[in-house]
Amino acid sequence: xxxxxxxxxxxxxxxxxxxxxxxxxxxxxxxxxxxxxxxxxxxxxxxxxxxxxxxxxxxxxxxxxxxxxxxxxxxxxxxxxxxxxxxxxxxxxxxxxxxxxxxxxxxxxxxxxxxxxxxxxxxxxxxxxxxxxxxxxxxxxxxxxxxxxxxxxxxxxxxxxxxxxxxxxxxxxxxxxxxxxxxxxxxxxxxxxxxxxxxxxxxxxxxxxxxxxxxxxxxxxxxxxxxxxxxxxxxxxxxxxxxxxxxxxxxxxxxxxxxxxxxxxxxxxxxxxxxxxxxxxxxxxxxxxxxxxxxxxxxxxxxxxxxxxxxxxxxxxxxxxxxxxxxxxxxxxxxxxxxxxxxxxxxxxxxxxxxxxxxxxxxxxxxxxxxxxxxxxxxxxxxxxxxxxxxxxxxxxxxxxxxxxxxxxxxxxxxxxxxxxxxxxxxxxxxxxxxxxxxxxxxxxxxxxxxxxxxxxxxxxxxxxxxxxxxxxxxxxxxxxxxxxxxxxxxxxxxxxxxxxxxxxxxxxxxxxxxxxxxxxxxxxxxxxxxxxxxxxxxxxxxxxxxxxxxxxxxxxxxxxxxxxxxxxxxxxxxxxxxxxxxxxxxxxxxxxxxxxxxxxxxxxxxxxxxxxxxxxxxxxxxxxxxxxxxxxxxxxxxxxxxxxxxxxxxxxxxxxxxxxxxxxxxxxxxxxxxxxxxxxxxxxxxxxxxxxxxxxxxxxxxxxxxxxxxxxxxxxxxxxxx
Numbered sequence: 187x188x189x190x191x192x193x194x195x196x197x198x199x200x201x202x203x204x205x206x207x208x209x210x211x212x213x214x215x216x217x218x219x220x221x222x223x224x225x226x227x228x229x230x231x232x233x234x235x236x237x238x239x240x241x242x243x244x245x246x247x248x249x250x251x252x253x254x255x256x257x258x259x260x261x262x263x264x265x266x267x268x269x270x271x272x273x274x275x276x277x278x279x280x281x282x283x284x285x286x287x288x289x290x291x292x293x294x295x296x297x298x299x300x301x302x303x304x305x306x307x308x309x310x311x312x313x314x315x316x317x318x319x320x321x322x323x324x325x326x327x328x329x330x331x332x333x334x335x336x337x338x339x340x341x342x343x344x345x346x347x348x349x350x351x352x353x354x355x356x357x358x359x360x361x362x363x364x365x366x367x368x369x370x371x372x373x374x375x376x377x378x379x380x381x382x383x384x385x386x387x388x389x390x391x392x393x394x395x396x397x398x399x400x401x402x403x404x405x406x407x408x409x410x411x412x413x414x415x416x417x418x419x420x421x422x423x424x425x426x427x428x429x430x431x432x433x434x435x436x437x438x439x440x441x442x443x444x445x446x447x448x449x450x451x452x453x454x455x456x457x458x459x460x461x462x463x464x465x466x467x468x469x470x471x472x473x474x475x476x477x478x479x480x481x482x483x484x485x486x487x488x489x490x491x492x493x494x495x496x497x498x499x500x501x502x503x504x505x506x507x508x509x510x511x512x513x514x515x516x517x518x519x520x521x522x523x524x525x526x527x528x529x530x531x532x533x534x535x536x537x538x539x540x541x542x543x544x545x546x547x548x549x550x551x552x553x554x555x556x557x558x559x560x561x562x563x564x565x566x567x568x569x570x571x572x573x574x575x576x577x578x579x580x581x582x583x584x585x586x587x588x589x590x591x592x593x594x595x596x597x598x599x600x601x602x603x604x605x606x607x608x609x610x611x612x613x614x615x616x617x618x619x620x621x622x623x624x625x626x627x628x629x630x631x632x633x634x635x636x637x638x639x640x641x642x643x644x645x646x647x648x649x650x651x652x653x654x655x656x657x658x659x660x661x662x663x664x665x666x667x668x669x670x671x672x673x674x675x676x677x678x679x680x681x682x683x684x685x686x687x688x689x690x691x692x693x694x695x696x697x698x699x700x701x702x703x704x705x706x707x708x709x710x711x712x713x714x715x716x717x718x719x720x721x722x723x724x725x726x727x728x729x730x731x732x733x734x735x736x737x738x739x740x741x742x743x744x745x746x747x748x749x750x751x752x753x754x755x756x757x758x759x760x761x762x763x764x765x766x767x768x769x770x771x772x773x774x775x776x777x778x779x780x781x782x783x784x785x786x787x788x789x790x791x792x793x794x795x796x797x798x799x800x801x802x803x804x805x806x807x808x809x810x811x812x813x814x815x816x817x818x819x820x821x822x823x824x825x826x827x828x829x830x831x832x833x834x835x836x837x838x839x840x841x842x843x844x845x846x847x848x849x850x851x852x853x854x855x856x857x858x859x860x861x862x863x864x865x866x867x868x869x870x871x872x873x874x875x876x877x878x879x880x881x882x883x884x885x886x887x888x889x890x891x892x893x894x895x896x897x898x899x900x901x902x903x904x905x906x907x908x909x
Contacts, residue, residue, distance in 0.1 A: 192252070194253050197249075201250075203581060204354070209229065212243060214233065215236060215240065301390065304383050312327075334379045338386040361534075364572055365569045365573045368569045373562070374566070381890050384887060410427070411445040430496060433491065434492040437489055446494060447500055448492050449491045455485055456483075477490060478499070516605040516608065522581060525580065533571055537568040571880075574872055582900070583897070590904055599839065601837065614799070615753055618757040626737050631735075634716075638710075640728050650696050653685050653696045656685060681785055697719065702720055716733060718733075737770060737774070744845055763782065788812075802817065867896070
């Protein structure tokens with residue numbers, strides 16, 4: 187079973203990693219992943235007893251609490267009855283947003299107040315040396331330093347004591363406690379206070395930075411409408427979007443967001459789609475067309491019929507994907523988690539060696555007794571090591587960068603299922619495209635009808651329309667509006683080839699030349715730049731129908747942009763005829779065209795492409811599921827209305843705009859570049875500070891300042907993804 191738990195009070199990235207490790211070790215837990223930025227814990231577990239252990243473990247950790255749990259994927263039938271509970275929990279989480287903002291603001295105010303108080307008394311302590319003399323100066327200065335230390339140090343000391351009782355050491359609270367108290371013990375009282383003061387300033391600035399990312403997530407939540415106006419018994423009733431059912435009639439007023447996906451019943455509606463696509467543009471929808479939730483009504487009031495329940499609508503899926511995307515951690519994130527796990531204890535062990543073994547080796551013997559030499563100097567060096575060992579810069583900035591990248595994609599109309607796919611897309615050099623519905627619009631229309639004389643054009647079209655209505659292939663759309671009196675029976679679709687059916691006790695074959703040859707049927711082959719459908723009744727060839735599909739307006743520009751971005755191979759994989767495939771490939775500027783591919787052949791070709799590097803495959807998400815599963819990154823075209831597209835793909839282009847693909851790759855590359863910058867910068871700076879501390883030229887307070895500075899620079903650098 188799988189569940190997503192919403193947490194609160196998780197304000198330390200290092201603590202998040204520690205909690206994740208603890209939960210992973212629990213008996214019955216298959217996997218555990220904590221997304222620090224949005225405070226979500228994703229767990230796979232065996233049974234409800236294990237889940238309760240997980241919740242107890244979380245609630246016993248620091249100040250962290252489980253707000254609720256929302257079911258995601260479950261293997262037991264029982265869990266399918268909890269759909270309503272999921273909706274309630276989802277609302278419950280959103281209800282906390284305003285409250286969380288208020289609590290965060292109060293916490294920041296309190297933190298800055300204590301920092302200001304500590305700063306004032308620390309200054310008083312220093313100034314007292316020049317104003318007072320004797321015992322009074324020492325007492326007054328000592329009191330000032332004590333107040334300054336407690337003002338900023340109490341939360342850290344309190345957490346250290348609690349953690350020690352639980353057997354938890356080597357966290358940042360323990361390190362700062364030892365470092366500051368150690369400085370006081372060796373007579374550097376002011377430096378000990380300054381260490382704690384600078385640490386708290388850094389923690390507060392870090393909390394503000396993380397809070398900014400959490401706020402950006404909450405802003406995205408504003409896609410959701412709080413209310414929907416339902417027409418019930420001729421009256422307008424306000425209800426929650428989650429309470430709407432398929433088939434309900436609702437009213438959307440001027441300026442309101444569409445609460446759920448629906449079909450327009452009124453004559454016309456004008457929508458602002460910026461919230462979904464990232465582009466400020468108006469879209470006109472006419473009666474009978476589909477409208478996606480999250481769009482804003484910029485015209486008059488209109489009526490619509492609910493097409494999907496809230497959780498399956500565009501907004502529901504967007505919020506669910508973005509909220510939970512951080513659970514899929516990229517390789518650099520996993521590396522940093524493991525790195526921090528071993529790094530801090532190693533540095534702490536080295537600090538003990540520096541504090542006690544180096545002065546012993548450098549000791550002097552007086553009257554046969556060995557004395558430590560310059561122990562205060564080496565202890566101070568060891569304390570500097572402890573301060574520098576805190577890996578916050580890496581633990582915070584790396585997941586924060588990926589989260590910013592996922593958010594930036596969402597604002598540009600691209601949904602990414604996890605950081606791992608964003609990271610993979612950044613390294614891709616091969617992009618393969620399906621043709622129909624991807625490079626072309628996927629809206630088929632009849633170009634020409636060529637009967638052999640056995641039937642009229644009208645009769646031939648009606649016959650084919652009757653057979654195609656039993657097909658799920660996009661070509662069947664070309665015959666949707668054809669009226670026919672025929673009735674097809676025993677309809678059988680042959681994947682990638684065509685359809686066979688029985689009409690009036692006669693067998694009708696409708697499809698490509700492969701279908702005809704496999705069934706031993708004689709036809710007159712024809713060359714065409716369009717998709718050709720051959721029609722045979724029993725063994726009698728009746729004629730051809732040419733089906734056309736318009737090229738997307740943005741396809742040529744997208745291929746050009748991908749070439750400029752350095753993509754080595756741009757390939758088409760299609761089951762369409764060679765003439766049509768080559769024509770489309772030449773028009774858009776592809777490097778390679780693979781045509782006449784059956785589904786298994788398309789899969790095999792994708793596997794061959796993967797051998798040459800990371801493969802991005804772009805398709806419609808419906809007929810290309812095997813290829814999408816094989817690709818390193820599967821990108822689906824089409825609106826959020828296609829549940830199959832969501833399930834099959836790793837990235838979804840919400841607006842059905844192929845132009846979002848290069849933008850997504852650009853964001854992925856920028857994200858990965860910034861992640862690597864933060865990792866390299868942080869490790870180099872840590873190493874440099876340790877070297878300076880070892881030779882005794884880095885004061886303890888400056889070590890804290892440098893450590894905080896590295897962390898803040900890394901965090902600020904992560905925000906560049908949004909620009």
